[in-house]
Amino acid sequence: MIEVANVTKTYHAGRPNAYTAVDGVSLAIERGRLTVLKGPSGSGKTTLLSLVGCMARPSSGRIHLRGVKAAGLPAAGGALEITSLPERFLTEIRRATFGFIFQHFNLIKGVSTLENVMLPAYPLGGDPAALRRRAGELLERFGLSRHAREPIDRLSGGELQRVAIARALVNDPAVLIADEPTAHLDSHLSEAFMALMGTFKEGGRTLLIASHDPLVYDSPLVDATHELRDGRLCGKASA
């Protein structure tokens, strides 16, 4: 579904503080599989996630997506090369195809749980009642209905992550991307998170997780693991 070909990302290129976070990485992510990027902090996992998730463009190399639709672009039955697309199309693809679960959850403080979940759908201009219903159903599914009207500031770490997952699912994306999802969870909650990922996988979603937690990359649910170090793939992908 996603093909990364010889991708490099250099920040502050041409300046004295230039830094190459991802260096010549090539890999493929299969549809309906759980793929893990593992490696220590600073190995380039988060940068690779942001490149795959259309949040940033690579300095060189190509990323192809298959089976993706974006308004204004011809239907991509084959592979759509996303690295040269303008921001408008990248945003379109990002919100239609990807759901993000950030390491620090990145929820908006002071706003209600329900509104946080609905936020990614606001720019789409859909029916507000239907959106509210869908967000409500997601909160119910994750056992958060009683917190729907509360500001997220009052929720525990585990609850915050479930809100972040509900938000990632609100636009019904084909791909879920999670960056160090268990970094702020204890073992019990980490196992619960992986169990949840298992249900998403069974539901046919493609999952891409960056983590250096053995509870994640050693999980029997994982289909493929790519190890990164200093921005490069090291070793052979394990499956």
Added chain:
Amino acid sequence: MPGTLRRTRSILDFALASLLRRKGRNAALLGVYTLVVFVAASLVFFTQAVKREAHQVLADAPGLVVQRTLAGRQDLVPLAWADWVRGLRGVRSVRPRWWGYYYDGAFGANFTVQASEDAALPAGSARIGAGAARILRVKEGDLITLRGHDNLPLLLTVQGILSSDSELVASDLLLLPREDFQTLFGLPPDQATDLAVDVANPRELPTLAAKIAERYPEARPILHSEILRTYDAIFDWRGGLLVAVLMIAVLCFAIFAWDRAAGLSAEERREIGILKSIGWETSDVLLLKLLEGLAVSLTAFLSGCVLAYGHVFLFSAPLFEGALKGWSVLYPRYRLVPVVDGYQLSLLFLLAVVPYTAATLIPGWRAATVDPDAAMRS
């Protein structure tokens, strides 16, 4: 509902929820903003209404007033002048007028005194302005006593209180029969304060004024248009005083608003990064910031204007009367006829709403044009 409208509505909902999150700060901003608009709008409403009032009252004023000067000061006009002016071609009527000022030490008030040749106002009676009636604490049928030039009291029965329609000009007026006026001030019978001249064709007024000034070098002819201009200048000047004070308030607010609107906090920048990372475009973030700015500035503008309307037209501008109305202790008490000048209101809208909204947009645009992956790293 079309998608664009639903998108705007959803983002507006979020903009309002965002503003409510910082209740204290935004309420303080809204309070100061509303106050500045209130003062500015009160000034605009008041000056316009007062000028209109003065124009209406002066609509029936003569086309030309002839005064006499002595050593550069106004002096009494001989009635013989009236006969000569009446003989000029184009003059329809010449009316001698008697008026002056009377200071009442007991009440500490100055009154404008005018003689009336109305047969319905017999000797020993007077009609007085509503302000004068308030100060003298009299009503129709009561007696008032004025001290004459010879120190003798002049007793007058109040025949009526002048209508409040003309109170702006007539508030402090005492209208006396001509003979009582002359007795009060000891005026010679063959002289008047000035002459009111009416003509058939107003375009001949400057020519007539020139002829009168040539015949009587000490004459000072005053055209109707000059009186109106003087009134406008007086109210503009008084309004200008308040504008000067207002400018300080506006400047303070501008600094406050700029600080509030132009500098996004680290938290706000982080939020914009989050919104971009979950699928908002730069244009969505700009719409959010625009709606936030408009919500604050439009609320302040509308509340300020409504409060100013009530202040000026329902409560007769109690905050301004010291600076803008009359002098002495005789403030006219009346309701101004509501006049809203669309041009001035639009100008106020442009000055109050546009700069603030623009100030909120620019930093939002700066923050929204960064790559969304910044949120991944925060």
